[in-house]
Amino acid sequence: MISLEGVGKNYGEKILFENLELSVPRGSVSCILGASGCGKTTLLNLMAGLIQPDSGRVAFRGRISYVFQEPRLLPWASVRENAAYAMDPHLNKQERKEGTDFMLELLELEEASSLLPGQISGGMARRAALARGLLAPYDLILLDEPLSSLDPELRGRILNVLPDLMKEKAVVLVTHDYAVAEALSDRVYLLSTAPDGLRAVDKNDIEGTLHQIDLFNREGSPSQ
Amino acid sequence: MISTSGKRFWLTISSLFGVLLWKVVSSFVAREIILPSPEAVVVYLIGMIRELSTWVAVGATLRRVLFSFLMNMFFALAAGVVSGFSHRFYYILKPLITVMKAVPTMGVILLSLIWFNSETAVVFVCTLIVFPLLYSSVVTGIHSLDKGLLEMHQVFRIPRYKMLTRFVLPSLRPYLVAGVMSGLGLSMKVIIAAEVLSQPKYGIGTMFQVERARLNTTGVFAWSLLVILLTAGMDILFAQLRKRYGAKR
Numbered sequence: 001m002i003s004l005e006g007v008g009k010n011y012g013e014k015i016l017f018e019n020l021e022l023s024v025p026r027g028s029v030s031c032i033l034g035a036s037g038c039g040k041t042t043l044l045n046l047m048a049g050l051i052q053p054d055s056g057r058v059a060f061r062g063r064i065s066y067v068f069q070e071p072r073l074l075p076w077a078s079v080r081e082n083a084a085y086a087m088d089p090h091l092n093k094q095e096r097k098e099g100t101d102f103m104l105e106l107l108e109l110e111e112a113s114s115l116l117p118g119q120i121s122g123g124m125a126r127r128a129a130l131a132r133g134l135l136a137p138y139d140l141i142l143l144d145e146p147l148s149s150l151d152p153e154l155r156g157r158i159l160n161v162l163p164d165l166m167k168e169k170a171v172v173l174v175t176h177d178y179a180v181a182e183a184l185s186d187r188v189y190l191l192s193t194a195p196d197g198l199r200a201v202d203k204n205d206i207e208g209t210l211h212q213i214d215l216f217n218r219e220g221s222p223s224q
Numbered sequence: 225m226i227s228t229s230g231k232r233f234w235l236t237i238s239s240l241f242g243v244l245l246w247k248v249v250s251s252f253v254a255r256e257i258i259l260p261s262p263e264a265v266v267v268y269l270i271g272m273i274r275e276l277s278t279w280v281a282v283g284a285t286l287r288r289v290l291f292s293f294l295m296n297m298f299f300a301l302a303a304g305v306v307s308g309f310s311h312r313f314y315y316i317l318k319p320l321i322t323v324m325k326a327v328p329t330m331g332v333i334l335l336s337l338i339w340f341n342s343e344t345a346v347v348f349v350c351t352l353i354v355f356p357l358l359y360s361s362v363v364t365g366i367h368s369l370d371k372g373l374l375e376m377h378q379v380f381r382i383p384r385y386k387m388l389t390r391f392v393l394p395s396l397r398p399y400l401v402a403g404v405m406s407g408l409g410l411s412m413k414v415i416i417a418a419e420v421l422s423q424p425k426y427g428i429g430t431m432f433q434v435e436r437a438r439l440n441t442t443g444v445f446a447w448s449l450l451v452i453l454l455t456a457g458m459d460i461l462f463a464q465l466r467k468r469y470g471a472k473r
Contacts, residue, residue, distance in 0.1 A: 048379050066379045072372045076394050086380035
């Protein structure tokens with residue numbers, strides 16, 4: 001499991017986080033909701049070790065997978081190569097092939113498997129990145145808007161299988177999408193910039209919380 | 225944009241104008257030893273390329289150019305990748321690179337003649353001039369690597385060798401192509417200049433010196449023309465290779 005212990009992060013003069021506490025046990029999905037610009041992606045980057053906290057510490061030992069907000073695919077590698085890119089190097093050829101085939105089929109990418117990222121749609125690129133994230137060996141997976149810009153039908157099918165794929169893992173999910181949050185989350189938090197920080201939200205309150213965030217965003221809050 | 229036929233037209237016009245200007249000035253000067261006429265140079269060149277000794281000299285120079293260039297490319301790539309990722313190594317190398325860039329070519333050639341035999345001196349001089357150019361181009365390439373993809377490699381703990389071959393080297397390709405284009409031509413010039421002074425047994429530079437000593441200006445012109453043709457030939461060859469193998473991964 002991963003835990004944030006009194007984590008603080010500043011950007012210049014601005015205090016973004018102060019004394020954040022969060023623990024995500026193995027086998028649970030924590031969902032982070034929040035207005036745009038409140039630092040959701042920064043929080044994920046802190047957990048991934050891409051940035052260091054200014055105070056407190058991030059305690060985690062193990063392998064991490066991350067589905068970034070942007071696909072971040074290698075432009076000269078095919079969809080299949082990109083999907084398999086972070087797989088465990090100790091797997092043999094057969095295991096790699098079977099794993100990749102399974103994931104490409106699941107995310108409906110078989111037909112695009114030999115295309116380059118420049119030749120596919122944004123939605124397909126997102127799915128290729130999701131495939132890479134799910135195929136990588138991990139104990140903790142960070143998902144930043146993993147299913148945005150997918151058509152609702154496909155999103156529904158993926159939502160049905162995701163819990164099985166991420167069983168026994170620690171999952172941190174950032175989303176604006178009610179269906180995604182509702183289907184996956186065990187615990188829900190609302191993130192705001194300091195001094196508020198993380199606040200636990202009742203699972204039945206997801207819709208209301210998202211509604212509040214939308215109102216907040218619309219009323220001219222500092223957006224990204 | 226300019227069409228291919230338009231491009232050809234203006235290239236031809238400009239080349240013809242250059243030759244015409246040369247012809248007019250040489251008629252005015254009217255002394256072969258100061259400025260030979262274009263046709264005299266071409267006739268001399270045709271005679272020259274029938275001689276085996278010409279090709280021995282050309283072969284010797286091309287061998288030096290190729291050897292120095294490939295060696296410099298290899299070390300520039302290795303050093304450039306390491307300093308691109310490590311600030312420490314970058315600053316350790318910085319004074320050396322600055323000195324290499326600033327040092328006067330002629331001074332180095334003279335010194336290297338004192339220190340080394342003519343064969344080594346030529347390669348040494350070429351390294352001093354070409355290495356910093358290729359090295360800087362590789363470092364710039366590393367510094368412009370996609371930050372998102374770098375983070376992706378970091379998070380997934382992609383092994384270094386895989387990161388180098390699948391991400392770093394393919395990203396560097398445009399910088400390497402530019403390096404080959406400019407570095408190869410520059411190597412050719414520098415090697416010939418060094419040969420003129422160091423006088424190895426065979427070499428284009430040696431032949432320049434021989435013609436000059438005989439006060440054969442037409443010969444010097446003909447050798448220059450041959451070098452221009454060789455460099456153009458190398459450029460075309462490289463462009464063809466790029467067209468054939470470059471578009472793919």
